[in-house]
Every structure is written in structure tokens, then in C-alpha cells.
Amino acid sequence: MSMQHVPSHRRVVVGVDTHKHVHVAVAVDELGAVLDRRSFAADSGGYGQLIAWAESFGGKLTFGIEGTGSYGAGLAGAVRRRGMGALEVMRTDRRDRRLRGKSDTIDAENAARAVLAGLATAVPKSADGTVEMIRQIKVAKDVAVKARTSAMISLKQVLVNAPDELRQELQPLTKMALIHRCAALRPGKVTSIIASTKHTLRSIARRWEMLDAEISEHEKILAELTAQVAPDLAKAFAVGPDTASEMLIVAGDNPERIRSEAAFARLCGVAPIPASSGMTTRHRLNRGGHRQANAALYRVVIVRMQHHEPTKAYVARRITEGKTKSEIIRCLKRLLARELWAAMRPLREARPPLQVAA
Template sequence: MNSILQAEPIGKVVVGVDTHKYVHTAVVVDVVGGAQGTISVSTDRGGYGQLDAWAAQFGQVLGFGAEGTGSYGAGLASWLRRHGRKVVEVNRPDRRVRRQRGKSDPIDAENAARAVLAGTATATPKSAEGTVEMIRHTKIARDTAVKSRTQAMVTLKALIVTVPDELREQLQGLPKMTLIDRCAGLRPGPVTSVLASAKRSLRSLARRWPDLDEEIKDHDRLLSELTTQQAPELVDAFGIGADNAAEVLVVVGDNPERIRSQAAFAKLAGVCPVPASSGKTDRHRLNRGGHRQLNSALYRVVIVRMRFHQPAIDYVARRTSEGKTKKEIIRCLKRYLAREIYQMVKARTEPASSA
């Protein structure tokens, strides 16, 4: 793999940054691998400016390699990008490297710089400055609300099992919405008995569920608007819809050009086949890497298409007659779906890139 710094003369440097919540630690390394200096700065705009000015003292800065550009390093990556600096996303060091060299913030920052120098770190971080970032925020709020709604219902039904008999006999076996309405209308009165405290707790849980349900519907409406605005052809594709489209867009980011090919997208989604051949055996196995939420979204779309999409139904029948298992067929369909989605995403970015 070629490094962005290959054959550069001395006098040019790269900066590695170990990011944290309150303090970032940076190390400057020249193009022949010599560490030139270390600094720690605060995680605000003043600290980012201080880091940039400090790094410029050592020569021409060719790039910043930063860990955690999607979390603690998001603010730094955004600031550097807006000020014309090249930012490279660096993975956490391998455990074997940490056992050999030890663990500290300057060591991690130096490892980040050396990963850029060696060309092992080349990924462009997501810009997180457009509609897709708005989708990500909304989806996080929606997903947590869905979990809370489910937890409220599970807790409500579990509590009914242990309440006094006269109350349990009234509530057991009721349909979900009837149960919520019945519990929400309970009148506990003064909490002076076990029965009263049970009614109060059941009423609290039951009234929480509709509030969360309304919140989820509000998030769904906004997600539908944002995803349709960002990628209408992706939302309209068979079996995808707004929720799965949102998952795809969040992984791709506001700058999808950073994903260089459909094979790279398939690897990111964990749907590219992995060679598992040995001797006379020539086969591939399921890829268990990649972004698991995106992989799960592709799986849901494939399952829908296998049931209701005629081309997918015909494909399943043909591959089954060839001796393929259901798991192998799903793997193949996920790979085809990844190619289809990448073409949609690529088509969306072509006009902007040609301009």
C-alpha cells in the first residue's frame, strides 16, 4: 500500500493525535520517522488552533492522523478539515503493538502518525456536517426511544405477575392496547397499601408507553423527510424504506466519495465473501466483520425481497436447485444488494463531483 508521504523530502511532517474527552495529545513525526515533539491541548476551538499553529513550527504539515474521528475526535477533525488540513482516520493500535511498546497518550499519538507514514491508515473520516448527520442524530433518539418503549411494556407485564391477586386477575390476558388503557386509568389513591403502590406503579408505566410511542412516530416522520430529501431513489427501492435507508446513509456519511468502490462498500458492510480454501477445496465463507448495523439492515431487506420480490424469489429457486444452502443464498443476495445500493449512492454524488 502506498503512503501519502512516499518519497517526500525532510522538512515535511505528519501529526498523530490521541483523542480524549477533555484533552487531545499530539506527536509530530517527520517523514523519516523521527518524533519531533509532543503537546496536549484542550478539546475546544482554542485548543485546535493551538495544535495547528504548534505543528506548523516543525515544517509543512502533510496530514493529521487521528483516532476516534467519529467520537472524541469529531470536533478536531471537523475544525482541521474546515481549515484546509488533510485528516486521516486511524484505528486503535493492535494489542500486540501495545504489549511491546506500552500504553500512554504520547505513544498512541506517535503510533497514529506512524500509521499514516506507513500508509496503513488511509481512511477519510466522515464530514458530519450535512443532512446525514441530522439523520444520525434523529436515528439515535429514535432507537433509544424504541428500546425504552419495549422496556416499559416488558416491565409492565412483569410487574403484573407479582401484584395482588385481585388486581392481577383483572389485567392478565388483556391485549396490549387494552392493557395500557386499563392500567393508565387506575386510581391508586393514597399509597397506604401494597395494592395502592402496585396501581401507582402500573399507571406510571402505562402512561409512559404512549408518550414514547408518540415520540417514535415524530422521529419516524422526520427520518422519512430527511432520507427522502437526501436519497429518494434509495428510499423507494424495493424493501428498503426510510429506516434502512437511514442506516445506510449514516454509515456512508455526508461525503460518500470517501468509499472508493463498490467492493470497498461491500467490505464495510461485511458482505464480501472471505476465501476459505485449502488444498483441493475451493470455497468462500460468510464475512463476520464490517459494520454490523449496516449488515443487519441489508439482511432485513434481503428477507423481505426473498418473500415478496419476484426476481429475488426466482433467484432463490434457481440457486436452491444448484445445491446452495439458504445461508449461502442470503450471503449472495446481500452482496448483490450492496452493489445496488452503492450504485444509488454513487449516482447521488456524481453531479456534485462533476461540477
């Protein structure tokens, strides 16, 4: 396809289907006509070539990029550093793929048309500051927590099948006492079932202790980083480093991309949406959003319902109004999202004005 140029006042949208090694781009003008389609390497050199190719069309340029949180993160960052507008595009739904087929070029063209139609409006996370550091440490901690849980399950399973003498000695112990006792076992030379069982229990227990120490170190770093970025958020009642991290990860390093407190609540999955039918008028919570953030809000609400006097008073009042426990929790999660959004104000105010896509 030959290169085409458009007047400077007209809009050009470049849709990009991102992959590990190659990005496929399709340029579309504001009338929906395809200007050109190309493939570029998924590296810094390829990003520069893709941007130069897009600029060659002239016009007001906007990028619609799939996978800005994974394979498209590098390209989104390169576009942002050039001061150009970029929007995050969701993957094409399965129904459309059944009707039109599936190819990288089709996906890239769909991305461009989603921007033209106004279906793609989300600004990608910048992932270039302290919040990205928090996200990475949080990943390391979550992996370690899963491994520690797995180690405890394995330890107890080995103990269930251990010789009677060893099982009767260890089973009555509490969790921490069991860990320390098993870590101190001396199996000696492995020449019997008891020796091999002790060897296995000691190995798993010591692994649990190492993972527990690693998790404590991750939590210490998260506490320092969250207090540095949003001190009011870290000080909120029942909001520990873990919950503060989840809230900051949802907002990203460029929280100004979230237009309002209501938009933040929707990202957390606690914004009510209409669910009416016929003569029935009602609402339900949004099933989308960041599931980990939603779970973090739930944990804070449960703790506050037990130990936070203002929350306990609110619950008592809503019960007298005839609200169910699930309805009260839903309201509390929405109010909590509003409170935490306000606590992140310093992070929003510290950012420069948002570059809006053309």
C-alpha cells in the first residue's frame, strides 16, 4: 500500500497490535480510510521507526495501543516521551473475531477504529515512578506469600503420613512452634523412614522460614515507599502497606489520567451501575475493575466494622433502616474508595498536566 498524506488539521489514528517480538501498526484517517500498515520490531529502534512512520502522514496524531500493561508498555512509554497522545485499547471481543476473523493486521485496524469511535478512552499508566517500584515489590511479595502457603500445606501433608511416633509428637504443636521444631530436627543419615521424614520436614520448615523473612523485607520496603508517596493513605485506619500498595497500583504513577473520584471507584469495582428491568429499579456493583483492589477494600471494611467506632455506628444506623449486611458492606466499600482517593491527592497534584490525545 502506498504512503498517503493528510492535511495538518485532520486526524490520524495509528492502531497497534503488540507482541513480544513484533508490533503491527495500521494508520487510519478520521474518515476511516486505511492509510498504510506496517510491522516493526518490538525494541527501542522499532519504536522510533514506528513513531517516525506515523509522523510521516501528517495530521493530528493519536495512538491506540493494545496491551499497554505488557508487550505494549515500551511503545506506550516511547510515545509518551515524544509528547504524543496514546490511548489503551482493549482486545477485540470473541464475537467480532468469529465474524471478521483474526489476524494481527485486523486487530491493529480494530484498535485504530476503536479510538475513532470513542470506545477507547483510557490513558495508559506511565509506569515510570515510585508506584511502579511498589508494583514490582508487590509482585515479589505475592509470589513469596503463595510459596510460603504452599510450604505450610506440604509440611502438614507430610506430617499426616509420618510415622506414628513422630506424628504424635508434632501434630499438637501450634503453627509457629511446629515450624521451629521441624526446622531444628536432626535426621542424621537417611537410613529409615523416620530419618527421611525428618529430613523432609526440616527442609520444608526452613524454606518456610526463609520465605517468611523475605516477605517481612518486602513489607518493610512497601511501608517505606507507600509512606513516601501518599502518607495520608498509609495512615488511614486499617490500611496497611499491602492495601495502600493496591490502591496506588490502581492509580498508577500518573493518577491524573483518572478523571474523578467516581472513575477511581469504578476502577476498584465498587461503583454502582443500573440493573433495572421492567417495573424493578435497582443497582448492583460493577463486576469489572481491579479485583485485587476490590478485595483490599473488602478487608479494610471488615476490620473497620469490628474495630472502628464511626464505622460501627454507621452499620448500626443502616441496620435500623432495614439494610442487609451485604448492602452495608457495598456502601462502606464505596465510601472507603472515596476516602482513599482523597488521601492520594498529593500524588495527583505532584504530576504535570496530562497529555491529552488528539
